Amino acid sequence: MSGPARVRAVLAADGPDRLILRAAVVVLGGGATTVAVIAGGTARPTGQALLLLLTVAAALVPDSLLPAALTTGVVLFWGATVPRPTGPEDLILPGVAALLLLGLQLAAAALGVWPPGARVPPSARRRWMRHGLAIAAGTVAVTGFAAALMAARLPGDAVASIAALVAVAGGGIAAYRLITR
Amino acid sequence: MTRGDHPRPWEPTAALVGALLVTLAVLPLGLLTRRPDLVLLIVPAASLATWGLATRPRTEPSVSTRIGPTVVAEGGAVGWHAYVTAPTGAHDVAAVIAPTAYIFGSPRDSALAANLPAVTGTAVPVELGTTLVATRWGRHEVGAAILAVTSALGTFRWTPRQLPDATIIVLPGKESFATRTTMPHPRGIVGGNRSTRRGEGSDFAAVRPYGPGDRLSRIDWRLSTRTGVLQVAAMHADLDTEVMLVVDAFHDLGTSGGVTGPASSLDTAVRAATALAEHYLRVGERVGLLVLGVSGVAPVRPHAGRMQFRRIQDSLATIRPGSVRGSEDRATAALLARIRLGATVLVLTPGISAAALGRASALTASGLTVLVIDTLPRAATRADRLERADLEAIAPFTDHRDLAATRLAWRVRLLEREAQLRRLRESGLPVVSWVGPGSLDDVLRQLRRRARAPHLVRR
Numbered sequence: 001m002s003g004p005a006r007v008r009a010v011l012a013a014d015g016p017d018r019l020i021l022r023a024a025v026v027v028l029g030g031g032a033t034t035v036a037v038i039a040g041g042t043a044r045p046t047g048q049a050l051l052l053l054l055t056v057a058a059a060l061v062p063d064s065l066l067p068a069a070l071t072t073g074v075v076l077f078w079g080a081t082v083p084r085p086t087g088p089e090d091l092i093l094p095g096v097a098a099l100l101l102l103g104l105q106l107a108a109a110a111l112g113v114w115p116p117g118a119r120v121p122p123s124a125r126r127r128w129m130r131h132g133l134a135i136a137a138g139t140v141a142v143t144g145f146a147a148a149l150m151a152a153r154l155p156g157d158a159v160a161s162i163a164a165l166v167a168v169a170g171g172g173i174a175a176y177r178l179i180t181r
Numbered sequence: 182m183t184r185g186d187h188p189r190p191w192e193p194t195a196a197l198v199g200a201l202l203v204t205l206a207v208l209p210l211g212l213l214t215r216r217p218d219l220v221l222l223i224v225p226a227a228s229l230a231t232w233g234l235a236t237r238p239r240t241e242p243s244v245s246t247r248i249g250p251t252v253v254a255e256g257g258a259v260g261w262h263a264y265v266t267a268p269t270g271a272h273d274v275a276a277v278i279a280p281t282a283y284i285f286g287s288p289r290d291s292a293l294a295a296n297l298p299a300v301t302g303t304a305v306p307v308e309l310g311t312t313l314v315a316t317r318w319g320r321h322e323v324g325a326a327i328l329a330v331t332s333a334l335g336t337f338r339w340t341p342r343q344l345p346d347a348t349i350i351v352l353p354g355k356e357s358f359a360t361r362t363t364m365p366h367p368r369g370i371v372g373g374n375r376s377t378r379r380g381e382g383s384d385f386a387a388v389r390p391y392g393p394g395d396r397l398s399r400i401d402w403r404l405s406t407r408t409g410v411l412q413v414a415a416m417h418a419d420l421d422t423e424v425m426l427v428v429d430a431f432h433d434l435g436t437s438g439g440v441t442g443p444a445s446s447l448d449t450a451v452r453a454a455t456a457l458a459e460h461y462l463r464v465g466e467r468v469g470l471l472v473l474g475v476s477g478v479a480p481v482r483p484h485a486g487r488m489q490f491r492r493i494q495d496s497l498a499t500i501r502p503g504s505v506r507g508s509e510d511r512a513t514a515a516l517l518a519r520i521r522l523g524a525t526v527l528v529l530t531p532g533i534s535a536a537a538l539g540r541a542s543a544l545t546a547s548g549l550t551v552l553v554i555d556t557l558p559r560a561a562t563r564a565d566r567l568e569r570a571d572l573e574a575i576a577p578f579t580d581h582r583d584l585a586a587t588r589l590a591w592r593v594r595l596l597e598r599e600a601q602l603r604r605l606r607e608s609g610l611p612v613v614s615w616v617g618p619g620s621l622d623d624v625l626r627q628l629r630r631r632a633r634a635p636h637l638v639r640r
Contacts, residue, residue: 085217099225112194139224
C-alpha cells in the first residue's frame with residue numbers, strides 16, 4: 001500500500017467523529033497560540049513553531065500528556081511574551097485563550113473516550129457540550145471576577161499569597177489521595 | 182451468557198493527570214509572579230480536574246457478553262452483545278471487538294460506543310451490540326473485545342480484562358449440485374439405482390414365465406393370453422449405493438476470499454463435498470466422509486438420512502489443513518482401508534499430495550469405483566500469472582527474494598502434477614474438475630457402462 005493510500009486508510013478507520021475532534025485540537029491549539037501572539041504584540045517564530053509541533057503531536061496522540069504539555073507551552077509562551085496585565089481590559093485576551101484551551105482539553109479527553117471508528121452517540125455529544133458550556137461559563141465568571149478585582153485595585157498581601165500557595169499544595173495532596181484511593 | 186473478568190479499579194486518564202499537572206505547575210507560578218492572566222489560562226484545566234475528581238464513580242461496573250448463534254452457515258450472521266451495568270458517575274462506554282479472520286463486520290461495527298444514562302435507583306444494563314458475518318467455513322474464535330467505561334469528561338476509566346471470545350462453528354455452504362445419473366455399483370437394500378440383478382424395482386428387465394412368489398400384479402395378461410402360459414414382467418432391483426467422500430486436506434492452495442470471494446482448493450473441496458453429500462443423501466444413498474491430512478476429524482461412517490448430512494457438515498467444519506503428523510502415505514493408507522468393497526469413492530483433491538493420488542489409484546486397482554475431483558483453483562494453475570499474494574498463499578515466503586524461486590518451484594510442481602494426473606487417466610481412473618452442477622454426469626455415465634462390462638480385478 002502506498003503512503004497516501006495508507007494515510008487515507010488510517011483516516012477512514014479513525015471515523016469522521018474522531019477526525020473532527022482531531023481537527024478541533026489543531027484549530028483550538030493554533031487559535032490559543034495566535035491569541036498569545038496577538039496579546040504579546042510581536043511574533044516569536046521559534047516559540048510559535050514549537051507550539052505548532054506540540055499541537056500536531058497532541059492531535060496525533062491525544063490520549064497522552066501531550067495536550068497538557070501543549071497547554072503548559074501556551075501558558076509559558078504567554079508568560080514570556082505578554083506583559084503583565086495592568087487593567088481589567090487586559091484580561092479579555094487571557095479569557096479568550098482560556099476558552100480555546102478548554103475546547104482543546106475537552107476534545108483531547110473525548111478522543112481518549114471513543115475508539116477509532118466508533119460513532120459518538122448524539123446523547124453523549126449533547127452531554128459533553130453541556131459540561132463544556134458549564135466550564136466555559138465558570139471560566140467567564142472567574143475572568144469577570146478577576147477583572148473586577150483588578151478594577152478595585154486591591155493592594156497585594158504576602159499572607160494571602162502564602163495562603164493561596166498552601167491551598168494549591170493542599171489541593172494537590174487532596175487530588176493525589178482521591179486518585180489513589 | 183458469559184461474564185467478563187473485571188478486577189481492575191477506576192484509573193485516572195491522561196486527561197485528568199495532565200489537567201492536574203498543569204494546574205499544580207502553573208498556579209503557583211501565577212501566584213508567585215502575580216500574573217492573574219496566567220492563572221486564568223489554567224482555569225479550564227483546574228475545573229476539568231476538580232469536576233472529574235468530585236464525580237469519580239465509587240463502585241465497579243459489571244459486564245456480561247453474549248455471542249451467538251454458535252453454529253451458522255457460511256454467510257450467516259453472528260450477533261455480539263455486551264451488557265454493561267454502570268454505577269453513578271460513569272458516563273460513556275465503548276468497546277472494540279478484536280478482528281477475526283473470515284468473521285467480518287465493517288470497521289464501524291467493530292468499534293461501539295454508547296451513552297450511559299444517569300442512574301436513578303435501579304441500574305439498567307446498557308446494551309452494546311453488533312452483527313458480524315461469518316464468511317468462511319470452519320471453527321472460529323470470535324468476539325474477544327476490549328471494553329472501557331469512562332466517567333465525566335473522560336477523567337477516570339474502568340477497563341475489565343479482555344472480554345472472552347466464543348467458538349463459532351461455521352458450516353460449509355452448499356455449492357449447487359445435482360445429477361440425474363445413477364451410481365454404477367448399487368449394492369444396498371433399497372434405493373434409487375438400477376441394479377444388475379432382478380428384483381422389485383421400477384425398470385423393466387424381461388418377460389418370463391410365472392413362478393412361485395411372483396406378484397399377481399406383475400402378470401402380463403395380454404402376453405399370457407397369447408402364449409397360453411402365465412407371463413410376468415421381471416424388473417431390475419432398485420438399490421442404494423455407498424458413496425464415500427474423501428477430502429484431501431493435506432494442503433490448502435490458493436487465496437480464500439470467503440463465501441463471496443475466490444475459493445481456495447480446500448474451500449472448493451469442502452463446499453463440493455457438502456453439495457455431493459446433500460445430493461446423494463437426498464436421493465437415498467448412504468454417504469460417508471474421510472478427511473485426509475488432518476488430525477482430530479473422525480471418519481464419518483456411511484449412513485443415510487438427514488442427520489448424516491449434519492454429521493458430515495460438522496466434520497468438514499473442523500478441518501484444519503495439514504495438521505496430520507507422520508507420513509502422508511501411511512496416514513492416507515490407514516484411512517482409506519476403512520472403505521468397504523462396492524462403495525463409490527469420490528476423492529476431492531487439488532492433486533498435490535502424491536500419497537492421496539497414489540492411494541486413489543490403488544483403490545481402483547482393488548475393484549472400487551473411484552472418481553478423482555480436481556479442486557485446484559484455476560488461477561493457481563497459471564504459475565506465470567500468479568501475483569505475489571497468490572504465491573504467498575501457496576508457499577509463505579521467509580524472504581522477499583523468494584518470489585521468483587517460489588514461482589519457478591510452483592511451475593515445476595504443476596508440471597509434476599499434470600504428469601501424475603495424466604498417468605491416473607491412462608490407468609483408467611477418471612479425473613474431473615469441479616464446476617458445480619453436472620460436474621460428474623459424463624464420468625458417472627461412463628463408469629456405469631464400464632461397471633456392466635466384464636473386467637479383471639486384482640485383489
